[in-house]
Ligand SMILES: NC(=O)C1=CN([C@@H]2O[C@H](COP(=O)(O)OP(=O)(O)OC[C@H]3O[C@@H](n4cnc5c(N)ncnc54)[C@H](OP(=O)(O)O)[C@@H]3O)[C@@H](O)[C@H]2O)C=CC1
């Protein structure tokens with residue numbers, strides 16, 4: 001039995017708890033949230049993981065795997081220390097790696113602990129193809145993220161415009177994946193993932209669009225290189241609890257943890 005600590009108990013964390021609640025090979029032993037989030041997390045735990053402790057940091061013993069689904073700050077706060085202690089980590093907040101020095105800090109922490117940090121594909125697909133294509137030489141990678149206006153609330157997209165009254169699709173950001181991930185930490189993790197698998201955070205061109213004509217979170221990747229080319233379009237259903245986040249992110253995290261305990265991983 002693999003004992004998991006889930007960091008974050010929001011839209012992703014609670015959906016993951018639901019999917020893991022009857023898993024015979026994986027047990028959620030701890031749910032890690034900030035002090036102020038504890039009452040809500042305890043209510044979720046009571047329903048979905050009654051044996052889990054609700055705590056403000058990852059327990060120092062008895063945890064085989066940390067799954068981060070909390071936000072960029074949780075990487076420094078919880079993932080780096082866990083890696084240094086030798087606990088493998090699965091990370092959803094890939095955009096955090098846009099901060100200068102953080103990818104190197106993660107590598108050093110994993111080396112110190114003789115373990116590994118896994119960045120999940122999350123809401124996007126074809127990360128395997130992109131990372132493989134890189135070996136042959138990638139020439140261009142373009143990423144476009146398109147979400148309904150409500151998914152951009154609380155972001156710089158609100159500056160100078162009323163999202164609720166947008167009548168047509170509006171480009172709210174155009175630039176590098178690094179800048180997208182920094183400015184839109186809850187919306188541009190996919191931009192960071194595509195760039196880390198492909199051409200890097202500074203070379204990957206990103207467009208983010210608020211589009212009143214869509215209900216889904218639409219992610220498009222166009223890549224070209226020595227391997228040939230591909231175009232990918234994902235039309236993801238958002239989670240009811242958080243319109244910024246696609247349900248696929250939860251399934252991607254679930255796949256990552258299940259693959260750790262299955263004799264045949266895919
Ligand atoms: N790779 C991908 O494709 C995607 C990645 N993500 C990443 O996943 C993160 C979580 O998404 P989602 O579940 O929808 O977000 P929610 O806002 O619904 O939930 C976040 C949860 O994390 C908790 N939390 C916040 N900061 C910390 C911290 N420092 N330590 C521990 N817990 C913390 C929150 O507690 P409280 O409510 O008390 O603040 C809350 O329980 C996003 O912020 C984003 O970075 C999201 C979508 C796609």
Ligand SMILES: O=C([O-])CC(=O)C(=O)O
Pocket residue numbers: 123185186187188189190191217236244245246247249
């Ligand atoms: O869940 C999604 O559709 C993508 C997302 O929020 C992100 O890239 O951060």
